[in-house]
Amino acid sequence: MGIPRLRAYAGPAVLSYGFRPFFLLGPLYACLSIVLWLPMYAGELDTHSAFVPVDWHIHEMLFGYLPAIVTGFLLTAIPNWTGRLPVQGLPLLWLVVLWPLGRVAVFFSADIGWQAAAVTDGSFLLAVAAVAAREIIAGRNWRNLKVLLPLAVLACANGAFHIEAHIQGASDVSRRLGMAAAIMLISIIGGRIIPSFTRNWLVRENPGRLPAPFGRLDMASIGISVSALAAWTFAPSNSVSGLLLATAAISQTWRLSRWAGERTSRDPLVLILHLAYAFVPLGLALLSASIFFPGIVPAEAGLHTLGAGAIGSMTLAVMARATLGHTGRQLRAGRPATFIFTAILVAALSRILGVFVPNDAIIHLAGAAWALAFGGFLLTYGVALTTPRAHAA
Numbered sequence: 001m002g003i004p005r006l007r008a009y010a011g012p013a014v015l016s017y018g019f020r021p022f023f024l025l026g027p028l029y030a031c032l033s034i035v036l037w038l039p040m041y042a043g044e045l046d047t048h049s050a051f052v053p054v055d056w057h058i059h060e061m062l063f064g065y066l067p068a069i070v071t072g073f074l075l076t077a078i079p080n081w082t083g084r085l086p087v088q089g090l091p092l093l094w095l096v097v098l099w100p101l102g103r104v105a106v107f108f109s110a111d112i113g114w115q116a117a118a119v120t121d122g123s124f125l126l127a128v129a130a131v132a133a134r135e136i137i138a139g140r141n142w143r144n145l146k147v148l149l150p151l152a153v154l155a156c157a158n159g160a161f162h163i164e165a166h167i168q169g170a171s172d173v174s175r176r177l178g179m180a181a182a183i184m185l186i187s188i189i190g191g192r193i194i195p196s197f198t199r200n201w202l203v204r205e206n207p208g209r210l211p212a213p214f215g216r217l218d219m220a221s222i223g224i225s226v227s228a229l230a231a232w233t234f235a236p237s238n239s240v241s242g243l244l245l246a247t248a249a250i251s252q253t254w255r256l257s258r259w260a261g262e263r264t265s266r267d268p269l270v271l272i273l274h275l276a277y278a279f280v281p282l283g284l285a286l287l288s289a290s291i292f293f294p295g296i297v298p299a300e301a302g303l304h305t306l307g308a309g310a311i312g313s314m315t316l317a318v319m320a321r322a323t324l325g326h327t328g329r330q331l332r333a334g335r336p337a338t339f340i341f342t343a344i345l346v347a348a349l350s351r352i353l354g355v356f357v358p359n360d361a362i363i364h365l366a367g368a369a370w371a372l373a374f375g376g377f378l379l380t381y382g383v384a385l386t387t388p389r390a391h392a393a
Helices: 019-041 051-082 090-107 114-138 142-168 171-206 215-233 237-256 267-291 300-326 334-356 360-386
Strands: none
Touching: 019 051, 019 090, 019 360, 051 090, 051 114, 051 142, 051 171, 051 237, 090 114, 114 142, 142 171, 171 215, 171 237, 171 267, 171 300, 171 360, 215 237, 215 267, 237 267, 267 300, 267 334, 267 360, 334 360
16 A cells, blocks of 8 residues: 655654554554453453453454454555545544543443443444545545445444343344454455555565456455355354355355465565465354354354454554555564564464363463564554654665
């Protein structure tokens, strides 16, 4: 993504562009939430939340952490799509303040009431959707309006999560709907940036086979995945859902194979994008297998593959690349970035293994690797995110 022009801005650097505050807050919260979750998982810590502990964990990953990263990405990408000036300064600050208010409201929802928590928490995604829609429409960038659809679904799933948890005592359909929206965001956005960044690197560094351009077969893969995730959301044990999920897994595997990822092993910044996306078809396949072989493959295997795997690693990969590119640094991973990419892969694979081999040591390894990955991101890119743009080296 190119860097659009900026209006004169004399405020704090962290409020000069949308990715800066949200790529700081999101990883910080990813660390904090897992540090809190591990003792909750062990029954050693309780929250003041109206959610049961597992629902708090799911909610704060899908509707807490993820929206922060999606917001940072959209507020950075939309000016490039539309040619309009980015949201910065006071308007950006309002969004920045709104997000942690939601996190606090959810954590103390048992004290302030679930309705107040739902309104406070839900207002962030609605505000982001409104800002994004305003910018895209004002820039007449109609083709990118489709990105707002999974964002709107995520917002609806968030509201449904609060209602469902209150009425039923635990979330059900809403957690799957939230996951489905997240995976569709990855499928749409990943399908745009992964082939593009791969092509740019291959043309410069490793001439030969290039990623196939986006076409009808990509559209078909996305359509199949939408159908499969919708069926799974509302009929998670139905054999038709299982068949659709298996078909989606095959189509997503085929789609990924067309992006020439095997030729990017010399650049961790590009390779991690392909490895992260690989968790999408793997997660869909495991969900399908859990329907047909429930005694062998637990549904949680697919959920953690999509959550810790696809969402965790893809957001980390995108944050690292966007931070370097938009702060004037060279697009090189270096040892610190390679470490955090390795850590997030270890976290994801350990968490998946922990479903099949229930063991506290494996779960704690996954949690520690997750915290190291996002803590490492803050240590590696924190200065870049909080200081003025550097001149490209």
